[in-house]
Every structure is written in C-alpha cells, then in structure tokens.
Amino acid sequence: MSVTSVLTKESSNKKEITIDFIESNISSLVESASKVIAPLWPISTFAARHPWMGLEKQSFDQVADWLKNSRDVDIYPSASMILSAKNKGEINEAFVKQGLQRWLDTNLHTFSLPRDVAERFCHAALGMEPIPTNLLSSVELMKKVEEFRERNKDTIDHSSIQPISSQIENQDRERLINILDYHVIKWCKLYLDDSQAGWEMPHREEGFYRSWHRLVCYDPALSKLQRESLKSWPEEADSALENALKALNISDAEIQSYLEAHLLSLPGWAGMMLWRSKQSNEEKTLLTEYLAVRISLEWALIHPYLPFRNNQLEKRESIPSLLAAWIHWGSLSLEEWTYMSGAKQQEYLLFAAKFDEKLCRKLWLEAWEQTHAEQLRQKIISNQSSNSEKDTALAQFVFCIDVRSEPFRRQLEKEGPFETIGMAGFFGVPIATNELGCTHSHPSLPIMNKPLHKIIESTEENELLSFQQRKQTVHSLSYTFKTMKQSLLANLLLPELSGPWLSLQMVARSFVPKTANRFIHNLRQAWLRKPKTNLVLHHVHQTEEGIPIGFSEGDKVNYARQALKMMGIIDNFSPLVVICGHGSQSTNNPYASSLECGACGGQSGGFNARVLATLCNLPEVRKELSLEGITIPAETVFVAAEHNTTVDELHWIYIPEELSDSAHAAFQRIEAILPRVSHQANAERLAKLPHFQSKQSKPKSEAYQLAEDWSVIRPEWGLAGNAAFIIGQRTLTEGSDLEGRVFLHNYNWQKDRNGELLDTIISGPGTVAQWINLEYYASTVAPHYYGSGNKATQTVTAGLGVMQGNASDLLTGLPWQSVMQSDNEAYHSPLRLLIVIQAPKEYVERLLKNNAIFQQKVQNGWVRLASVSPEGHWENW
Incomplete structure (x- = not known):
C-alpha cells in the first residue's frame, strides 16, 4: 500500500487502477509517490530541508509508524538519548506520568485488562530497561509460546511492499537490491555531475533516461545477457517505466507503493532528481526518468529469476518478546499465564504490542518537550517585571533570527543602551546578487522563494x-x-x-x-585588491534571465517600508541603525555552507544588509515613507555589518561617507565595546564545544584557531540545540539566557491589527525555522538514514554532495559532528519546534483559522504552539 493509503487507512476502499489509466497517468503516480522524499539541494547551496514536508497531512505519529513498518527507520529519540536527558534534568517525570494517564484514558477501554494491572505494566515498561536475554531464550518461555501458537493464529503483524530485488540473492548471497543501488548511483553521478568530472556523460543533453538508454548496452558491469535484454527497451522514459512494472507483474493497486519503495531506497539521489525536476522545464520529468532507469535495471537484474511473486514484507510481532515483557515488566508468572483463557492471553499480548517500546519513547519525547516548554515559560515569566518601555537606544541592531545571534545580542545589550531586533536574515529584499567581477549571480533569499530583482556590485x-x-x-x-x-x-x-x-x-x-x-x-x-564598490539599485530597464536589474522607485519604498514594519521600528529611531547579516568561516569543510544562513542556500546575509541599509538612507525613499507616517529623523543613519558566527565578530561592510554627529558618537561607542562583546560571546560559545580546553584570556585566538585549522571537524555548533521560535517584542526575553537555542523574531501585535504581519512571519520565517528544526531532529534520531555520517570520512562527489565511500546514497542530512557531542552522547536535543507568539488569544485563533497549513502543522504534531498574552499569561495550544 502507498504511504497515503497506509496512513489514512483507505486502502480497502481503493478501486483497481486499470492499465489504460496507468499509461495515461504515470506522471501523476510518480508525483504522488514523490511525497515520501524531499528535494535535496546541492551542498554548495545547502539549505535545511524538512525530510517529511510532503507528509504533513498525516500526523507525526502516523508517519513515524509508517516509516518504522516500511523502512525500519525509527524517528523517535533512542532510549539512550532519553535516559541521558533524564539524568541531566531535561525531562520532568511528572509529565511522563501525566502522558501515560492520558493514553490509558483514551485506549484502555478497548482492552479488558484491570487498570491497576495495565498501569503496573506501563510504568515498568517506561523505565525502558531491556528484557534479559536469558528470559527471551528460556526453554519454559518458548514452550508456552508454542502452546499459544498451536491454539491461536498470529495476527499481530504489519506489512509493506518492498522492491522485488530486495527479496532475491545471487549465487554469492548478495541481495540484488545492493547491486541495483550500485548501478543507479553510478549513473546518477555521471548525469548529475557538476563540473567535477573531467569527461562529461555522452548524450547528457538528451536527458537522463535517453543518455542512459544509449550507453547501458556498453556497460561492462552488466552481463552480456543483461545488456542484450535492455537493447530493445523503449526509448521514452514513461513507456520504459510502464514496461518494467508490467514485466515485474506489479499489480495496479501496488504501483504507487512500489514507486515509493524505490524512491526510499536511495532518498538522497532521488531527492536530488526531484530538486532538479523543479528547476527548469527541460528536466521536469527527471524523477520519472530516474524511476524508469532504476526499475528497468531492476528488471534486467532479476530477469533470470522470473516469475517471482512479490510478497508483501511481513513484520510479525515476536510473541516471545511480548510474553517476556509481561513477565519482566508486568510481574506475570508462567503459571499465571498457563491458567489464563486463550482470549485473555490474546488480550495481554495485544496490549503489550500496543504499549511497545516505540510508544514508550513517544511519551518520553512529549514529556521532554513539555519540560522544555515549562522551563522557557519560567524564564519568560521571571522576566516580566523588567518589561517596561525604554527611552530611545543609542543604536539599534537588526540581526537575523538565527539562534546563534541570541548570545551575541545578549552580550551586546549588556554593554550599553543598545536595542537588538530580530527578523529574517534576507531582510525582506528578494534579490539575486552579482558581486564585483563575477559572471554569475546567485539567489540571496530563502530557497522556497524566487528572486525578483538582481543587484549588481559595480565600480569605476x-x-x-x-x-x-x-x-x-x-x-x-x-x-x-x-x-x-x-x-x-x-x-x-x-x-x-x-x-x-x-x-x-x-x-x-x-x-x-x-x-x-x-x-x-x-x-x-x-x-x-578589491576596489571600493557601489550597488546598482536603480532600475535601468534591463533584465537578465528574466529578472530586472535594480528596483523601481516604488519597489525601493515598498521593501524599505515592509522591512521596517517587520522589524517593528516605524518610529522612535536611534541615531544609528545597524543591519547585521551573518556568515561563517571554516577550512576544509564540505558542510561549510550549512554554517551560513540555514534558509538561504548557504549564502551569508551581508549583501542583503547592505542593500536594505542603502535603501533606507536614500532621501527619496525617506520622503515617501514620511508621507505614510514613517518619519526617519535626519540624524538617523543606516549602516550594514556582518556577524561572523564562527569567531563571534562584527565586521562593517557599509558605512556612508557622512555620519551625523549623534550617529558618529554611537559608532565610536560601538567600536569601543565590540572587542569585549566578542570576547564574552566567544568564551560562552567555545565552552560548549567538546574537549575544548578553555583559555579564558584568549577566546578570540582559540576561535580563529578552530576556524582556520583544516583538521578541525567542528568549527562551531551551527544551529544545533534549536528548540523554540519566539515571535514577540525583545522585552519578553531581554536579559534571559536562552542558551543559543531560540529563534527570535520581533513582533508587536498592537501594530498588526489585521494580523497580516503575524501570518507573514509564520508562513515565511516560521516555516524556515521548522525546516531547520526538523533537519537537526532527523539527523539526530536517525543518522544512518537522514544524516551524513562522520565528516572525516565523507567523499565529496559530483560537486553535489557527500557520500560515505565511493558508492553510497547521496547523503541528505547533517554530519555526525553537527549534532553529537561524542560517539555515545547527543548534543542536539531532538525536540519539535515550539512556536511562542506574544499576542492576545484572539490573534492566535484568527491565525489558525486563516492559515490552514499552519493549523495542520500544529494539529498533526509537526510543531508545537504556545502564546503569551499582553498580561503575561502563557497558554499551550
């Protein structure tokens, strides 16, 4: 059954699909199947990806069950992670007990067990103590199991369709699917290569399937018989895919499931094909071509073994382990078991199968998330007494919402009358940047959006x-x-x-x-010797690649206005407003781009900061804004800087030639305190790196050592630890140590009466924060499937991404060193993102009513939601 059929339990009502329907709708079947994977961007333009973005119509728990049953991939934290968090005080066991009582209230009525018996079993099972192996293998236990099986049919099972090649071994006892994967990886590397190989794949311009079809008959890695069998294969991908499915005798109702199974076999390479298919019309059928190549090769490999029945992969719950669970956790004796009726024995086993280790870890995860939410609530409540309006700050700093900005902002605010503000790090200007001397431009905005303008850097x-x-x-x-x-x-x-x-x-x-x-x-x-440059901001009726160069007069005003509203500073301006992008630096690091902006495809935000600061300084823009009630004082000057997150330094990248007296005084004050801010931020950040021997007198030197040493595998933690996204005024959290775990976006509900700003924040930065959060979550809980392994042993391939060795899947997630403290201890806490909105209750209700996608994310457990009322009351949704 397909994932959608499995998760929505509609498979029994599914009508048979005719062959004629398949032939005319193969593209729609491929599109439906593609929801089980996520697009994968090249590593040079790394952007955090939500691995389950196509499955959000189902609940997180449903997807977790489906992945466990179909791919044996577990997306709940492991028992060792949970016990480690418990020992560190990150989980309040009272929340575990509350979760258990809620589960029993909902589910126990379907069983005839006494509540005290069920509670005793569940409490013991939640301890997650492994069942002793000597109990599982005991002769007495197995004897009772055999007696039960003789009287009862084992019906506790799950099933999922798998590729036929996964069920056949060759004479060397190697599964054919491993051989198939090897061939598919080879052809994908050849076709997708981004200028890394010296020789291009012949006929590449004809597309993936056609170039493969021309060359496969010369592939020495295939036998003569296999090559001959593919010579007469159709020349079009959709026809070849149909032929292969018919030849493998895949039933109509199983086709989508079969395509899903093949996509999940190599989700990295398939994800790259999916991404490429969305970039241009020339490659829009690339995923169909990928499946045509893969399943055609599968048919050629298993042809000698046909006919072969493609049995559904059945995963039966082990009756010995279920009975052992009752003996170990439920204090049940074999004698008591013997005197039970067959129906009661069945009931006990079904309950143990329902309340399994996976469910235990689910309850622990929810308690972990509740504990984190409660700790954050306490920090916010304890900070309420200091929430008072302040005089105009000497300078206002606008940082990206990135969690790495929070510690730097906190240290900066300690050093003087400075206000810090958070907003999305592309600062609302949807541009492609063309830096001086470059022949190509690159988008500088979240990858989910397309640039609307191209900004060129110029000089004399x-x-x-x-x-x-x-x-x-x-x-x-x-x-x-x-x-x-x-x-x-x-x-x-x-x-x-x-x-x-x-x-x-x-x-x-x-x-x-x-x-x-x-x-x-x-x-x-x-x-x-890069010369002094200017930005071409004025639109001159030229376009490149369909994108206008520069802004129209109306565009300049619109982007400045929208940015100021998103920042929440449409009045009470400081003499100096610093727009701060962020970037990073590291050496010999395939994942260097992942340390840049987590949303903008590995780009830093400095260029965007310079564009916005320049726009806000233009006299014609200020004049138009003043007519709309946004009056920027003449002495206020906008400048641009970039926060280097690896060494926690602020570098100036745009300062107008003339500063007002008050702006100059503010600038001098900032220059004086920046070394101290950098020192404190580095000392705090470096102390969290494993095996770091703190040298309190020289944290800056140590930070540079990590950034410039080509043997360092962890120059910084990146966004590891992220757990919450707070949308509200800085006074809500100012002074609180949020430990670099929180995205911070400014928002003033009083200036957003119709709720448009809140909806924009949730749909844009909120979605980006969720993608980042789930990228780190998946790479932590299932590193073998969603991570990318040890950074030290990665192989950069085809200029696209990394593999382990020379023939693995194209690895999709973060390396081990980005989420793990050591081989046995996680640094990143795998918690689903908590979104906290500072606004009246009716604002949140309106948001959920008007934004169906966000409501779905909350209801299905992909994000958590809380709100803080104007009076300071916290409410979980």
Missing part, C-alpha cells in the same frame, strides 16, 4: 577592468591545475611542478594553521 570602469584581470589570473591558475590533474598525460608532470608548493602548504596548514591561513588570505587580498 578602469578599476573594474583591472580587478577582473587580477581575478581572471587566479581563476586561470586554478582552472589550469584542475585541467592538468584530469588530463591523461599532463597529470604525470603535475606532481613535479606542484609538489614542493603543495607540500609546503600542507606542512604549514598542519602545524601553524592560523599563520598559514592568514598568510594565504593576505596574499590573495593583496593581489586582488
């Missing part, structure tokens, strides 16, 4: 020409090195030419990484 013509020549020289050297490395003859000479320099570089980077990196960086900067 003679300076531009000189800079381009210097940059081309560097590019030419790099290109020549790569070309020689991939050339059959030139690579024999390459070691002689490059060996001394590369050896010296290796030694320097290994023993004095900071000095070596600084030297290389300074050498590069001295050679490039």
